[in-house]
Amino acid sequence: MAMIDNLPALRDVIATHDLSAKKSLGQNFLLDLNLTAKIARQAGTLDECDVLEIGPGPGGLTRGLLAEGARRVLAIEKDARCLPALAEIKELYGDRFDVINADALELNPLEHLTPPIRVVANLPYNVGTELLVRWLSPDTWPPYWQSLTLMFQKEVAERIVAQPGSKKYGRLAILAQWRTQAQIVMALPPEAFTPPPKIHSAVVHLQRRETPLFPANxxxxxxxxxxxxxxxxxxxxxxxxxxxxxxxxxxxxxxxxxxxxxxxxxxxxxxxxxxxxxxx
The missing domain is CATH 1.10.8.100 (rRNA adenine dimethylase, C-terminal domain)
Structure with missing residues (x-):
């Protein structure tokens, strides 16, 4: 696996800081830095954007975003155990990276970001859908973000892009597709993660529509x-x-x-x- 920066391999970072993934926090760490850089590229050009990342864990996707040229990355991490590992990324990238130890469901990130803004995250499984619904349901539209590039359980990703007549078509598909152009851009098997989850995962890219697909209250x-x-x-x-x-x-x-x-x-x-x- 090629290195994308001068920091240690993620397995070494996890071992050094004793970062065993917690099921209660919906954690599954993605350790292949080539994969995290590929996910970062799915978000499009980042050099003129601030990037919001939720749940960076040991920082694999964070490093991918920074290596791919993100102007600045703001990571929101609830698990204080991860902060020393993220501090090492901060030491290398300086002002281009900041981390806030907080619950993403309780923080207004806009106070800490400068537009244009993209959201890129390997979302914790236990809060992923709730965060997506919040991002798609602001009081005013268009929202503060330009795009969302998010990893979900594959079943959730398929619900987001489902078409009428499908058993997976429902509220999530309508909410997402009414206000964004949504597509699955990557699929990942369980063995890509540590620990391996029981399900497959997929990355969905949602590009905001400046106005919804059809007019409606x-x-x-x-x-x-x-x-x-x-x-x-x-x-x-x-x-x-x-x-x-x-x-x-x-x-x-x-x-x-x-x-x-x-x-x-x-x-x-x-x-x-x-x-x-x-x-x-």
Whole structure:
């Protein structure tokens, strides 16, 4: 494995600092620096961007981002055990790297970043989906970030890019694809990680759309999508009956069949229904 900087190999870093991965923190460390650099490249040109990284662990992806020319990397790490290893990266890269010991769910990173901003992370499995939903659901759009390049369990990644008619198509696919262009750009087997997880992983790149794919009130859209997929085996006229007393008429007005199920409805279809409900 070629080295991408003058720092020790990640296995040595982990051994030196006794960084056994904690299941409670959703940790699985990626040790191949060639792979971490490849993930960094999936985010696009970084030399004019600040990069937000969540859960750097011993710093494998961090080193990949910096080696690929990121203007600056801000890492948010909850596990204080990792801070000495990350301090060694700070010593090499100086002002181009900073780390904050905090819970990413409780910190506003924008206070510490300068646009343009990209988010790149091997997300801890236990908070990955929640962070993604937060990034896709800000109060105003477009958001502070230009793109998200994130590693998930493969099953989650497939849900993000799923198409109508698929069993994996649901709220996550609609939320992601309505506001971003999302694609799976890498797949990684369990043996790429230490310790190896029981599942495969995948990297998803989400490029923000400056305006959503179709016009819709986000609160109304979220409400009807949630209702539809909370009872996904029911017909729309049943699963959405709580959203309007005359929901069958509204479905027809939006060009939808009341007898269809949520997984058969395109993003455009849900957006048209949201427009109809807002009018009424």
């Amino acid at each position: 986000p609160k109304i859209l979220n409400r009807i999508v949630a209702a539809g997929f909370n009872q996904r085996r029911k017909m729309l006229r049943a699963s959405l009956k709580g959203t309007a007393p005359d929901i069958e008429d509204r479905l027809v007005e939006a060009g939808l069949k009341p007898t269809d199920r949520a997984e058969q409805v395109s993003i455009e279809g849900f957006c048209k229904l949201a427009q109809v409900l807002e009018k009424k």
